[in-house]
Amino acid sequence: MIPPPDNSTSSISSKNVPFDTRQLSTLVAMESPEAVHNEVLHILRLINTAFDAAPLSRIFSFTVDLYEGKLQEYRACNTHYHNLRHITDTYLAMARLLHGALLSGENFSNREIFLGLTGALMHDSGMIQESCDSEGTGAKYTQEHVQLSMDFVTKHAADLHLNDQEITDLRTMIQGTDLMVDFSSINFSSSTVELLGKTLGTADLIAQMADRTYLEKLLFLYHEFQEAEVGNYKNEVDFLHQTLNFFEISATRFNETLDNICRHMVPHFKVRWGINENLYIHSLENQRKFLEKILANKNISIYQELKRSDIVRIVRKKYGNTGLGE
Template identity: 50%
Template structure:
């Protein structure tokens, strides 16, 4: 029997399947959970936003920071929350709701407003966190969040900004920082464990190029730097986020009877595959990326590698 992979557990390409799994995990956390309607509403509003059905906003046009990444992040933090509670951490319903809402809105800043026509949302790469916070603040009252929850939610989203020192982030509630660290970890884990992560790096290169950040000379340059980024992420999760990924194994064991951290396994497998590709300086990296037809999309839209 083939060992299960992370991508076997939920069809991450279907937002409805992801929402069903999130709500199923919440039920495992607390069968009497009262605020699932808020989570459902925030999730559905996020889908509307990315699809271009949210008043005042255009559809998502960033191909790396897309709806799939956002729903992956929401599912990942839900799994971490479940694992943390199984490990003895006390997180009440409102804290869980806030963690889910901020996960869903953490990249909303990439979405252009209806009057923003120049380029794509990628041009907001360096400012998207502030824009995401503004979107969260606008939507929070309709979700029934209090002023204290809005303040802590703002701080939680800041944990997804790699350039903000955690010691500068201030929370109203003592448990807010714990949830913020889990959000920061979930954001990174969701990206690197995506089965199409390597393929989507070709999209990320275009986003960075439009934003004028990174100074990458081409796709391969970004891929080469990604090898070091894996190590930087591991260090950040361990040091900055207090090893928040440790709760994943407890969740997987309880929910799926899986005793391997499938996030770590997916990330390590792709890291090793990327290193193998880069060992040959003359190879065309695109020839090694086979998943979801992404290379064909890149070729048609952007042409040959550069």
């Protein structure tokens, strides 16, 4: 097992960290899969300087090829919310949580860390359509995508270089990302695998909600849900209103169901960046407060307040006035 590493030489004094780097979105170029992977590799070296990351790099390349449509069996990802960016966001959040957990006294072997990060890369693979499936988008699989993702890793065990027990464990970890599943009913093979499952469940959710463009991307999620016939939402704005309730539901899931695994972000950021703060929670809270503010103000256009990354324009170009709210 890996003991918590001595990171004294890699810690950056907070006095030397520029103020803007205290914003989560400025630490890593999140729009670049390569930059995210390089940061994960850096974190693995903090965990163990002898960590063999070559197998993980192969799976990362496999994942990018899958989402970009470079595998003959599959179409390129065509969902704008559950896309490659969400996968790499989750991947980095998982690495950060694992590092922080080790610093907090948890123990994982190199192989267990590898398995957890593989889970982050594979957890939404079920939303990728097979090449023979030309109807609609992968969003139509929203309700069953977790089961499909579990089946995907079983089918591609050889590509992932995982043995039968590791596939079984990976399937249960992925199952733990399903918000509709009673987490306590999942048959984890050990307490360590259960901890990995809770860590993946945390990474999946916190990576979405802490994204600086989360509120804008919710417009994409609304349309994914519409295609899958999930929920009963009047329009995009109604979906945003109901998201306020989801913030409360998520807080319960983070703190109770997932045992406040998110707390492990703090030691990670302290060692890696010299910042003694959970930047994910900070960003999530900023998103929640801003959403409350714009929904409460009847004198403004909500769409004019969602300004980041030109997402509103992209949504309107793709969907026209479908789903447009007041």
